[in-house]
Amino acid sequence: xxxxxxxxxxxxxxxxxxxxxxxxxxxxxxxxxxxxxxxxxxxxxxxxxxxxxxxxxxxxxxxxxxxxxxxxxxxxxxxxxxxxxxxxxxxxxxxxxxxxxxxxxxxxxxxxxxxxxxxxxxxxxxxxxxxxxxxxxxxxxxxxxxxxxxxxxxxxxxxxxxxxxxxxxxxxxxxxxxxxxxxxxxxxxxxxxxxxxxxxxxx
Ligand SMILES: C[S@@+](CC[C@H](N)C(=O)[O-])C[C@H]1O[C@@H](n2cnc3c(N)ncnc32)[C@H](O)[C@@H]1O
Numbered sequence: 702x703x704x705x706x707x708x709x710x711x712x713x714x715x716x717x718x719x720x721x722x723x724x725x726x727x728x729x730x731x732x733x734x735x736x737x738x739x740x741x742x743x744x745x746x747x748x749x750x751x752x753x754x755x756x757x758x759x760x761x762x763x764x765x766x767x768x769x770x771x772x773x774x775x776x777x778x779x780x781x782x783x784x785x786x787x788x789x790x791x792x793x794x795x796x797x798x799x800x801x802x803x804x805x806x807x808x809x810x811x812x813x814x815x816x817x818x819x820x821x822x823x824x825x826x827x828x829x830x831x832x833x834x835x836x837x838x839x840x841x842x843x844x845x846x847x848x849x850x851x852x853x854x855x856x857x858x859x860x861x862x863x864x865x866x867x868x869x870x871x872x873x874x875x876x877x878x879x880x881x882x883x884x885x886x887x888x889x890x891x892x893x894x895x896x897x898x899x900x901x902x903x904x
Pocket of ligand 1: 760763781808
């Protein structure tokens with residue numbers, strides 16, 4: 702895959718965790734599935750019956766597997782990596798056929814979905830990789846219905862294990878994400894879970 706230039710780095714990266722492709726991308730996908738446990742984030746997300754949920758940057762699909770067990774009516778996702786799409790979609794062939802689970806190629810700033818199409822939009826471990834933070838947040842605002850929820854999570858939290866600890870962002874970058882959210886959403890709150898720093902907000 703093409704290298705990406707994350708807003709947090711300001712230079713291109715070919716990290717297989719940022720742009721998973723080829724053999725290293727497949728391996729990175731397996732590692733993420735194993736290490737990025739997201740049950741506590743799902744509890745915070747609190748998906749209700751009938752809701753339409755969008756996950757941005759689903760990677761190998763760990764959170765999609767958890768969302769599948771919620772009463773959500775529709776679970777959609779975008780990720781720019783075709784390999785991650787194949788990996789994430791594999792366990793959900795039946796529900797992809799019915800349209801309940803719909804995993805597409807796309808990015809945070811171009812999801813391809815319509816205005817106000819979701820009750821809830823979530824992104825885990827990719828906000829620091831987006832090339833343009835503001836463009837991504839504006840797209841989240843566009844596709845979330847009025848009163849809907851947005852959750853953005855990045856490595857951190859109160860008990861991060863060794864590798865995620867090294868990925869935690871400095872306070873100025875965390876503040877930048879928070880300011881961007883406050884400019885568009887209400888009720889912006891920062892939560893520290895065990896291994897994730899998360900912002901929740903209301904459209
Ligand atoms: C570190 S992985 C995290 C995957 C998954 N959310 C998890 O926590 O296990 C980052 C993912 O973000 C995707 N990604 C990269 N650039 C992106 C962008 N601009 N918008 C949305 N997703 C992006 C990558 O393809 C990759 O699957």
